[in-house]
Amino acid sequence: GPILVPILGDQLTRELASLRGRSKDDTVVLMMEVWDEATYVRHHKQKIVLVFSAMRHFAAELRDAGWSVDYVRLDAEYNAGSLTGEVARAVEEYSPRAIHVVEPGEWRLREDFDRWADKFPCEVHILPDDRFVSTQAEFDDWAEGRKELRMEYFYREMRRKTGLLMNGNDPEGGEWNYDSENRKPPKEGLSAPERPKFEPDEITREVIALVEERFADHFGSLERFEWPVTREEAEEAADAFFAERIECFGPYQDAMVAGEDDLFHSMLSTSINLGLLDPLELCRRAEKAYRDGRAPLNSVEGFIRQIIGWREYVRRFYWHQMPQLQSANDLGASRSLPEFYWTGETDMACLADCIRSTRDNAHAHHIQRLMVLGNFALLAGIDPQEVQDWFLIVYADAYEWVELPNVAAMILYADGGKLASKPYAASGNYINKMSNYCSGCRYSVSKKTGPDACPFNPLYWHFMDRHRERLERNARIGRVYSTWDRMDAEKRREYLDSAEAFLANLSAAKKGWARA
Ligand code: FAD
Numbered sequence: 264g265p266i267l268v269p270i271l272g273d274q275l276t277r278e279l280a281s282l283r284g285r286s287k288d289d290t291v292v293l294m295m296e297v298w299d300e301a302t303y304v305r306h307h308k309q310k311i312v313l314v315f316s317a318m319r320h321f322a323a324e325l326r327d328a329g330w331s332v333d334y335v336r337l338d339a340e341y342n343a344g345s346l347t348g349e350v351a352r353a354v355e356e357y358s359p360r361a362i363h364v365v366e367p368g369e370w371r372l373r374e375d376f377d378r379w380a381d382k383f384p385c386e387v388h389i390l391p392d393d394r395f396v397s398t399q400a401e402f403d404d405w406a407e408g409r410k411e412l413r414m415e416y417f418y419r420e421m422r423r424k425t426g427l428l429m430n431g432n433d434p435e436g437g438e439w440n441y442d443s444e445n446r447k448p449p450k451e452g453l454s455a456p457e458r459p460k461f462e463p464d465e466i467t468r469e470v471i472a473l474v475e476e477r478f479a480d481h482f483g484s485l486e487r488f489e490w491p492v493t494r495e496e497a498e499e500a501a502d503a504f505f506a507e508r509i510e511c512f513g514p515y516q517d518a519m520v521a522g523e524d525d526l527f528h529s530m531l532s533t534s535i536n537l538g539l540l541d542p543l544e545l546c547r548r549a550e551k552a553y554r555d556g557r558a559p560l561n562s563v564e565g566f567i568r569q570i571i572g573w574r575e576y577v578r579r580f581y582w583h584q585m586p587q588l589q590s591a592n593d594l595g596a597s598r599s600l601p602e603f604y605w606t607g608e609t610d611m612a613c614l615a616d617c618i619r620s621t622r623d624n625a626h627a628h629h630i631q632r633l634m635v636l637g638n639f640a641l642l643a644g645i646d647p648q649e650v651q652d653w654f655l656i657v658y659a660d661a662y663e664w665v666e667l668p669n670v671a672a673m674i675l676y677a678d679g680g681k682l683a684s685k686p687y688a689a690s691g692n693y694i695n696k697m698s699n700y701c702s703g704c705r706y707s708v709s710k711k712t713g714p715d716a717c718p719f720n721p722l723y724w725h726f727m728d729r730h731r732e733r734l735e736r737n738a739r740i741g742r743v744y745s746t747w748d749r750m751d752a753e754k755r756r757e758y759l760d761s762a763e764a765f766l767a768n769l770s771a772a773k774k775g776w777a778r779a
């Protein structure tokens with residue numbers, strides 16, 4: 264029999280390890296739309312459309328290039344509903360002599376794939392996913408014996424390995440990191456050139472209809488679907504970023520403006536994660552923009568760090584820390600996720616805008632995820648599992664390998680500080696400095712306590728107070744407690760009472776949004 268090559272929904276890369284060097288007349292490519300993957304959490308509608316449409320386009324591209332592709336549609340009568348079930352069907356049908364599959368990005372699937380060798384009467388080769396700059400062995404060696412795993416140091420290794428922005432052994436410009444130049448608040452009226460939007464073609468329209476019908480009760484709007492679904496479209500999106508937005512990418516990376524959903528961000532994560540764009544090539548293009556004098560070093564270094572720093576690092580951290588990471592809850596957080604994360608119905612203007620963008624675009628930018636949505640979940644003490652489900656569901660770029668380290672470790676400090684040196688806790692002041700949200704909010708950011716105070720203010724102190732024992736030892740936080748102790752007892756009581764009153768009024772999300 265032939266070689267069976269299953270390709271997953273986020274493996275849409277022509278140079279995939281399982282395709283490289285294979286002969287077309289000896290290979291059956293298997294692509295599967297399955298109910299299990301579409302519902303293990305109830306993904307945002309746009310995420311399902313994105314993955315299915317990109318899969319269908321990729322299958323057509325492979326066929327045009329002469330590959331035999333068995334493409335299983337979600338509504339095919341025979342569809343077994345799971346990846347393993349569909350591979351079993353294909354094994355029956357083709358009697359392959361071997362299965363060559365690239366390792367999945369998520370732990371739960373790796374466990375399934377590891378059982379294939381016993382299950383099927385053919386050899387099973389699970390190949391490393393080499394669409395990353397680092398290898399797992401490299402990270403595991405680097406991590407060996409370190410108590411804290413800081414991205415910054417791993418990033419420097421990746422700079423050396425790739426030679427990106429290096430002058431011999433030294434970083435370009437003399438510093439590894441220019442983030443101190445990348446914290447500009449938005450000035451009045453800040454807006455960015457519009458990014459290319461991609462009209463749904465016939466294939467996408469068909470998938471939209473399928474999703475409207477089969478996933479009608481999933482979160483999210485399908486009114487605007489504008490994501491690139493092919494490599495060509497993704498390249499066009501990248502071209503526009505390098506031509507028009509990278510210059511300001513750095514300075515305004517942490518800025519937030521109500522109603523400005525993209526600002527100067529690349530909006531390329533969905534395409535990179537699907538496999539439509541090569542992350543290293545994007546970094547080389549960014550470097551070229553700097554070398555050609557089209558973009559400043561702080562923007563280019565910042566962009567490159569997000570990719571060969573953060574993205575690589577969380578990929579490796581995930582596999583290094585699983586499966587414990589999934590159930591980690593170092594701060595013992597147990598409150599249910601508030602209903603407003605699904606409805607956007609809250610008087611907090613910052614959260615309402617971030618949730619609106621999430622619903623409309625299946626996207627929010629990094630600082631919105633970190634300092635608004637994440638910060639609130641941290642301060643309010645929301646159960647990590649519920650926060651994880653939410654972030655995995657609502658973003659079109661979300662796969663557990665990238666979502667979980669960002670949620671459990673970065674925003675919730677649930678891993679006990681392996682990834683972050685301290686919790687990213689902040690009061691309303693930070694949001695006010697970096698956005699224009701507060702001027703349109705019914706709460707007052709300058710009020711510290713009472714019913715009209717910005718809820719982030721008392722929640723911040725409530726958080727610090729309730730985790731004192733755990734956090735006081737941290738040298739980077741210790742000073743917070745001297746400030747707290749200097750307040751008079753009545754002021755402290757007011758903070759704690761205001762926070763308690765706010766928390767008592769939060770209504771929990773109904774069951775069923777996240778998992779059926
Ligand atoms: P840009 O700002 O243009 O950044 C360029 C690229 O860098 C991104 O496309 C992405 O590939 C990479 N990148 C940047 N930050 C990170 C990071 N922290 N981790 C990994 N890659 C990064 N990103 C995802 O791809 N999927 C997720 O599920 C996801 N969940 C997140 C959850 C939380 C709580 C937080 C704080 C961040 C999360 N991120 C996630 C990272 C980041 O928010 C998105 O990658 C980014 O907003 C995507 O938009 P962009 O392409 O315009 O990014």
Ligand code: DLZ
Pocket residue numbers: 270271272273274295296297298300301302306310311314367368369372662663
């Ligand atoms: C996200 C997703 C969805 C919604 N559906 C499918 C699918 O039907 N078939 C498939 O092969 N992949 C899908 N994916 C992507 C997978 O969930 C992804 O490959 C794993 O989570 C590993 O990262």
Ligand code: SF4
Pocket residue numbers: 610611612613614691692694695700701702704705706707708717718719
């Ligand atoms: Fe958000 Fe507080 Fe500002 Fe309102 S006042 S927008 S809740 S930070």
